Amino acid sequence: MTNRKELIETGWNLENSYACLPKIFFRSIKPTPVTSPKLIIFNNSLATSLGLNVQAMQSKDSLEVLAGNQIPKGALPIAQAYAGHQFQHFTMLGDGRAMLLGEQITPLGQRVDIQLKGSGETPYSRGGDGRATLGAMLREYIISEAMYGLGIATTRSLAVVTSGESVIRETDLSGAILTRVAASHLRVGTFQYASEWGTVEDLRGLADYTLKRHFPDIDSGENRYLFLLQEVIKGQAALIAKWQLGGFIHGVMNTDNMTISGETIDYGPCAFMDAYDPTTVFSSIDIKGRYAYGNQPHIAGWNLARFAETLLPLLHANKSEAIKLAQDAISGFTELYHYNWLAGMRSKLGIFNEELQDESIIETLLSMMKKYSADYTNTFRALTFDKPEDTVLFGTLEFGQWHEMWQARLSRQQEPKSSSNQLMRNSNPAIIPRNHRVEAALEAAEKQGDYSVMYQLLDVLASPYAHSSEQTDYSTLPEVSTHPYQTFCGT
Template sequence: MSVTPPSSADAGWRLESTYAALPKLFYVRARPVSVTAPQTVLFNRALAEELGLKADALDHPDAAPLLTGNLLPAGAEPLAQAYAGHQYGHFTTLGDGRAILLGEQVTLTGGRFDIQLKGSGQTPFSRRGDGRAALGPMLREYIISEAMHALGIPTTRSLAVATTGEAVYRPKPLPGAVLTRVAASHIRVGTFEWAAGHGDKEALRALADYTRARHYPETAEAESPYLAFLQAAIDRQAALIARWQQVGFIHGVMNTDNMALSGETIDYGPCAFMDAYDPATVFSSIDQRGRYAYANQPPIAQWNLARLAEALLPLLHEDEAKSIELANLALEAFIPAFQRHWLTGMRGKLGMFTDEADDAALVDDFIEWMRKTRADFTLTFRTLAGDGAAAHGLTKDASFRQWHEQWTARLSRQPQSEEAVRARMQAHNPAVIPRNHKVEEALQAAVEQQDYAPVKRLLEALARPYDDAAAHSEYSTPPPPGGQPYLTYCGT
C-alpha cells in the first residue's frame, strides 16, 4: 500500500539563510536547474532525523523532486557561493559551478547545517561546465563520507542521492545524479582567498566575523580575535589531518578550495583508503607528481593554511610587518600540533593509556616496519588489537618480533589490564573501511545494472567499523594480490 507523504512544508524544514547576510561579493542568487525524471536511490534516514526532518516525508518517490532541485523546500533561498582556490599550487577563481546552497537547516537542538544540492546544474561559476554530476561519483561521496562519519572523523555528510533521468558526458554518457550534501558550512580557505583577492577589507572582516561566530565562538573574547581565529583553525586542521593519517585515508585533491574552515573533510573526489602501507601512495589519476600523496598531507595542510594566513593579514595587525610576524608564528604551531594529535591517536591504536618519552619512536619503528613489508594498514593494526599476530604470521618476521617485545614491555609499565588495552585498541582500529575493490564492485552494480543492493550492504558494514562481527566479514578483507594500481577520478 502506498503512503502519501506529507507536503514539503510538513517535512520538518527549518531553513534559514544567514550566509546571504554577507556582502554580495560572496554569492550569487541561483536556482537549481530542473531535471527530467528524478528518482531517489539512496536516502539517509538516520541523518534526516538528526536534522529534525521527517524521514517518511522525504524517503518517498513523490519527494524526489525536492532532492534534485525541481522543487524547493520551504524556506529555501538558493544561492551559489563564490570562492577562489589554489589548485595544485596555482591560484584560480572558482565558485559553485555545479552546486546550490538551499539554506541552513536549524535542528531542534539549535544546530545549524548547510543543505546543498551537488550536481544541480549550471551557475554563473560553471566556466563552460554543464553543472551536472554523474551517478558514480555521487554514490562514492555518499559511501566515503558516511564511512568517515562512522569512524568518528569530522566530515560533511550525505542525505540523499537522486538520479536525474538524464545523461552526463565524462567523456562517455553516464547516468546523472544529484547529491544532497550536509555540512557545518561550506566556507573554505578559498572563500577567504576570494575576499583577499578583491582587496575588500570590510568584506574580508565580515566573512571572518561570520566564520568565527559560526565555528569558533570561543575567539570572541580574545585580545586579538582574528589571530585567535587563525590559531584555532590551524589546530583544528592539524587534528583533522592526523585523523586521516591514522586510518590511511588519502583525500587526493587537497586544493585550498577543498579545505573547510569548519574542520570537516569536504569534497570526496579522487579519494581512497590505503591497503598496503606506502607513504608515497597516490590514488588520483591527475596527481602525477604525488603532491597529495599520503605522506604529503600534513605539509600540504600547512601550505593551505599559509594561504589562509595571507588572506587574513589585513586583519591581524595594522602594521603589515607585524601581521606577517604573527601569521608566521601561528603557522609554526601546525607541525607540533599535528604531531601531538597524531601521537595521541597512535597511542590509542597501540593500547597506550599513559605517556612515555619514547612512544613516538616506538610508533615510528612500527610504521617503518609496515613500510618495508608493505603490510596492510588497517588489517595489521586490527590484528594487533585482537592479539592475532602469531595467527597471521607476523611473528615469523624477526624485525617484527623485536618491535613486539618492546611494545609489550611498554604496555606492561602501565596499570591497565590486558582486557582494557585490547578494548582501547579495538575502539581505535577499525575492522572495516571502504576497501577500494568493494567500493568499485558496489558502484559498478549501481551504475551499470541499476542494482543498489551492493551499495546498501556496503553502507551497513561501514556503519559499524569497530564491531567484532565486522572483523570477519567480506568487507574487512584486503583485495587479492597482483591487481592493477587503483586510480580514482574527480568526476567533473
C-alpha cells in the same frame, strides 16, 4: 512552490545567513530541472537528526526538492564564490555544479548547510554542464558516511537522486544529484577569494560571519582574527591526524577543499590505503604525488599558510606585526598535528600514558609495515586481537623483537591488559571502505542498476569498531593486480 503544511510535514526549517554577506560572495540562482528523478538512497538517521520527517521525505514532492525541481519554503538558492590553489596554481573558482539551498536549523539548534551537488549550471561553471555522474555521487555518499562511522570530521550525505538524464564525460553516464550536509561550506578558498577580489571590509565581514557561526566563544579581550586563525589551525591539525591514523588519502588537497569548520569535504579521487606506504597516490591527476598519503600533513600546513596570508590586513594595522602574528600561529601547526597523531597512535597500540620511547616503537612498526607491504588496517586489527600470525610481519626477527618491546611497554602502565585491548578495539576499525569493495558497489549500481551491493556495504561501514562476524568478509584484501588502483575526480 511548497506550502506551510508541507513545511511542517517534512521538517524543513531553513534560514539563509550566508546570503546576508556582501553580494560578491554568492550569486542567486535557480537549479536546472531534471526530467524523471528517482530516489536511490536516503539517509534516515541523518534526516532524523536534522529534524526532517523521514516518512514525509519519501513523498513525490520531497523527491522533487532533492532533485532541484522544487524549492522548499525558506530556501534561497545560491552558488557560493571562492578561489583556490589547485596543485599550487591560484585560480578563481566557485560552485560550478552545486547549489546551497539554505541552512537547516536542527532540533538541537545547530545550523548546517543543505547543498545540492549536480543541480545544473551556475555563473561559476566555467564552461561545464553543472551536472554530476551517478558513480561520483554514490562514491561521495559511501566514503563520507564511512568517514562519519570512523569518527573523522566530515560533511554528510543525505540523499542521492538519479536525474533520468545522461551526463557526457568520456562516454554517456547516468546523471545524479547528491544532497550534502555540512557545518558550512566556508573554505580557505573563500577567504582567498575575498582577499583577491574583495575589499578589506568584505574580508572583515566574512571573518566576522565565520567567527559568529563557528567560533562564538571568543573572549572579548582577544585579537578576534588571530583567534580565528588559531582555531582553524587546531581543527585542521586534529583532522589531518585522523586522516593519517585511518589511512585515508584525500587526493585533491587544494585550498578550496579545506574547510574552515575542520570537516573533510569533496570526495573526488579519494581512497583508503591498503599496504602501508607513505608514497601512496590514488588520484589519476596527481602525477607528481603532491597529495600522497605521507605529504598530507605538510600540504595542510601549506594551505593554512595561505589562509593566514588572507587575514594579514585584519591581524594588525602594522604589516610587519601582522606577518609575525601569522607566522607564530602557523609555526604551531606541526606540533599540534604531531601531538594529535602521536596520541592516536598510542591508542592504536593500547598505550595510555606517555614515555619518550613511544615514538620509536611506532615508527619501527610503520617501517616494518612498509618494508613488508603489510596492510595498514589489518595489521593493527591483528595486534588488537593478539593474532600477530595474521600479519605478513609474523615470523621475522625484527617483528619478534618489536613485539617484545611493545609488550614490555604495555606492562609498564597501570591499566590492565583488558583496558589496553578495549582501547585498541575502539581505535582500530575492523573495516574501512576497501577500494575494491567500493568499486564493486559502484559497478553493480551503474551497470546493472543493482544497489543491494552498496546498501550492504554501507550497513557494515556504519559501525566499523563493532568487530562483528558480518564484517569479516569486508576486511579481506583485493587480488594482486599489476595495475595500480586509480581514482578520478568525477567532475
